[in-house]
Amino acid sequence: MTSKKSTQETLTLAFEILKRIPRHKKVTAPELHIQLQEIGINRSIRTIQRNLEMLSEHFDLNRDIRSKPYGYSWQKVNKGLSANYLTPQESLLLNLAEQYLKQILPTNTLRTLESYFDEARYNLEHNPANTKANNWRNKIRIVSEAVPMLAPKVSPEVLSLISEALYEDRLLTVEYYNAEHKTQKATVMPLGLAQQGVRLYLVCRFDGFDNERTLALHRIKKVVVSTFSFKRPQDFTLEKYDSDGRFGFGEGELCSIEFMITKKAGFHLLETPLSQDQTVEECEKHYKISATVIDSLQLERWIRGFGSDMTLLHKIRDSNVHSTA
Template sequence: MDTLDSKIISVLPNGDGNAEFLSTPDVHKKLEVIESDAPVVKTVQRRLEELQRLGFVEMKKRGAAWTWRKGAGAGGMAGKSGAIMTREEALALHMLRSFTSRQIPTLVAEALSDLFKVADKRLEMAVTEDERRYSRWAEKVAVEHSGFALRYPAIDPVTFATISQALFHERKLEIVYRPRSNVTNDKCKVILPLGLVEVGGLVYLIGGTEGRSNPTMYRLDRLARAAMMLESFSYPCSFKLDDYVKQQRQFDFMVEGEVMLKLRFLNGAGDHLLETPFAADQETRPTSAGLDAQGTVLLSQRLRWWLRSFGPYVEVMAPEKLRAELAEEAQALAALYRR
């Protein structure tokens, strides 16, 4: 597709609802305004017919005349790129949408929905065998996530959009939050939106409160209401979301400090650590029964959840306090199954 196609699409009315259609001569006149060397009407007619075949333009007969407007999904960014989108770009967009499993990318992708429609049309218009390979490629790639799949609560797209706008414009948010301990709460509170973080399928809003130094985490699916206020705030220069997440480890839940973790794995349960270490200073030693591993980690609830997932195939050798805690849990678990 050449530049002329993009210019033709740019002068056409959007394909929304009752939007008008333009005749070919009217399209030509609009082109003459933005193009000093506009092509003749017949050339414009041929390009419009081709764009209609590709799905980027809608055509409607008005008596003997043909009239035109943008096709659905050919506005905005899609309108600028649709006519010149290569099949490689269309395939990349198709794959991006197919393998976006996390909630934040999925919600953000709503803004690109028209672009995805254009990509789908581009792949559907395969004529040659080489072109059809692009369409078939998507059927040859799959992604499966490890672990037991939970159905996480959905987030209201309107709520997400409101929070995103407040975060972008640095405006205060008025929210009604209903934690598990108070699911009928109707009291409003005003917070300062500082960031969004997705952890294990759940999305959290990090919100500050005026007069308090430490921000609070709010699960987005527990927000009963969110309204962006007109009042802005100064984003605190002392707050860094990356530091909050990665260094303060707020999402490790109840962090208790660093420990030297020593583990003994059985029956190959820890072999994956040879390629995906749990600590930067991890050391491993093969044994007749499996694998011994040690490294410096943050003691937290998340670490405990990870250790429990191995069941009887891991033994905590150190620290002693964690070993005793998990041993007590194992005894309680065994008692349940003796009933």
């Protein structure tokens, strides 16, 4: 019985060492010693060194003996150990990536990672050693500032084809309906994919135009990926498109606003300002606030949302000034 337990512990140590040997850099026995201690495996550095020497004889490991401590890595032709040997930290990272990034990762990447996602989920849920990492998933959450809504249904095939075209920079032919329920067909350059709340949007340029538009993915009924590729416009970035307020139905034009707001309703604006140039004047029952912001439908809705708690003093739009964020 003792011999069997000793053999299991030896194998466990060997596997844990192999899991932590990288492919693109070297790791030393002292570094492995610290990593193993963090997961509750307490062995002497000499024991780890002996295991590394033994493993080097039976696995495709590089052993760098030019200086001490010796460095170990997988040979480049060897892929190392697979997803079956993920650490608790790797399992947690992959699980959170699956949960929060699944909609905006390239479809081909998702397919490649499926086995890793499955193994990560299994490691967290079925390995008692991963209890703390597993519990972390219930200790965090990304919350919405808006009223909770169910996500609109997006065709998996549509999402897959759009992701493919976006990844490969290929033209798309899309059939979609607009807010008036009119069906249209167009050839577009897919430039970006954005998630706003529960909705997914495709940012694109229509054939023959030099400006960008946004299409809601749940309104796209059919997609055909062209065999023709395109060169992405050098003057377009998704970050700039967002900072221009385009997802809030703006055109990147700035405006100066000044308003009075009750202290109860406006206190959060002292903690989270509207802009870098925001100024606040404290009155008896109100704050008088001025700021330069993106002019958009979203801004109008935001102002109306305060009701009688806010009084708009002025809003001046300068069409000659644009966001440079």
